Amino acid sequence: MKKELKIYLASPRGFCAGVKRAIEIVEKSISKFGAPVYVRHEIVHNKQVVEELKEKGAIFVDELSDIDDASRPVIFSAHGVPKSVPEEAKLKNLSFVDATCPLVSKVHRESEQLNKNGFDILLIGHKNHPEVIGTMGQLPKGSIKLIETKNDVDLLKENDFKKPLAYITQTTLSVDDTAEIIEALKNKFPKIKGPIKEDICYATTNRQSAVKEIASKCDMFFVVGSRNSSNSVRLVEVAKKAGCNKSHLMHSEKEIPFNEIENSEIIGISSGASAPEKLVQTLLNSLKRDRNVSIEEVIVAEEKVVFKLPKELN
Known part of the structure; x- marks a missing residue:
């Protein structure tokens, strides 16, 4: 028994919708442009998905410089890319399709808007995650400071910032842990500006x-x-x-x-x-x-x- x-x-x-869209972008690109198509970084973070797309004709590369055939299109992953990547693609005459999740793009636009409006920006996220690299790469180096933990908030000083302060977040964080970090930021900097609609997707x-x-x-x-x-x-x-x-x-x-x-x-x-x-x-x-x-x-x-x-x- x-x-x-x-x-x-x-x-x-x-x-989620962003992942479905990214996978569909690779599949549709293969059927429209023929195989192979290049994909910069894992389209989404799943080994199985990547292997299946390889079988259909996707070639995964770490950087645009790894592309052997410049006549083939390249797709940017759902996590988003720094501004320098599409710029490099244009210089190399590569045709590209951007599969960045629209909710990540929303955070990118937010960072640009805040920067334009004269804010110092804190990004709550995980160091070296492709989404964080992409978001920080929307603005000139040093425009965005990364905060990973509540401890990082304790280390911030009022006089570190010459401008009004705002925060944005990575879209895939723990809701509760992020709430704790945001609370610590608001206690320390009562005037800090947050996103109108929260960034965690x-x-x-x-x-x-x-x-x-x-x-x-x-x-x-x-x-x-x-x-x-x-x-x-x-x-x-x-x-x-x-x-x-x-x-x-x-x-x-x-x-x-x-x-x-x-x-x-x-x-x-x-x-x-x-x-x-x-x-x-x-x-x-x-x-x-x-x-x-x-x-x-x-x-x-x-x-x-x-x-x-x-x-x-x-």
């Missing part, structure tokens, strides 16, 4: 809310996603903070810890915004082999957001 296993399945989970917020809703009821929690996916890593942190210490990131190299699952009665599952749903289904099927599984989907929001494709592909 198989033991019972209850699974709470978080919803929304998996692909709807998909990040919804996925974290769904995880919070169920993690405390679970013996274990699994987030399907890649190690370099900021929003997936944040979901694991959110699950732990919400009360499930045994929370794991299920990336492509990670084996399912069946021996630990053996002692669990209730498991939670979600997936990062760049993780394909079939990876979630594969995990569920593996669990069904040894256990009598009942699944309850916990829905905290309905997502109807769709982003238009760039005009080059219409």
Whole structure:
């Protein structure tokens, strides 16, 4: 007799509108321009997605200088790029399609507007993440200062800034951790200006809310996603903070810890915004082999957001 296993399945989970659009941009570019097309950096942070696009005819490069055939188009990843990248592409006569998520582009426009209006800008985000590199690269070097933790806020001094102060954030951060940093900034700089509509994107917020809703009821929690996916890593942190210490990131190299699952009665599952749903289904099927599984989907929001494709592909 198989033991019972209850699974709470978080919803929304998996692909967000920006990721769907970015993948579609690569696929449509291949069908419109033929293979190969180049993609600068991973289009989205998921190994499976990247491998499948390679099979269809995408060649992934780190920099534009790695492109062997300048007659082929290049696509910029969903995380956004510094201003210098399209400028370099134009100099090299490369045709390019920008797959930057529109919600990341919104933060880019914000930074330009703040700079134009004479603000000093703080960016809350993770150092070396492609989105942060892209956002900081919208303005001349030194125009944006990166804040990673509350501790960084403590180190700021009033007289570090000659102009009025404003903050923007990376779109895939932990909602709660960011709120703490923003609170510390507002306590220290009461006049600091924030975005009209917050920068953390709807998909990040919804996925974290769904995880919070169920993690405390679970013996274990699994987030399907890649190690370099900021929003997936944040979901694991959110699950732990919400009360499930045994929370794991299920990336492509990670084996399912069946021996630990053996002692669990209730498991939670979600997936990062760049993780394909079939990876979630594969995990569920593996669990069904040894256990009598009942699944309850916990829905905290309905997502109807769709982003238009760039005009080059219409």
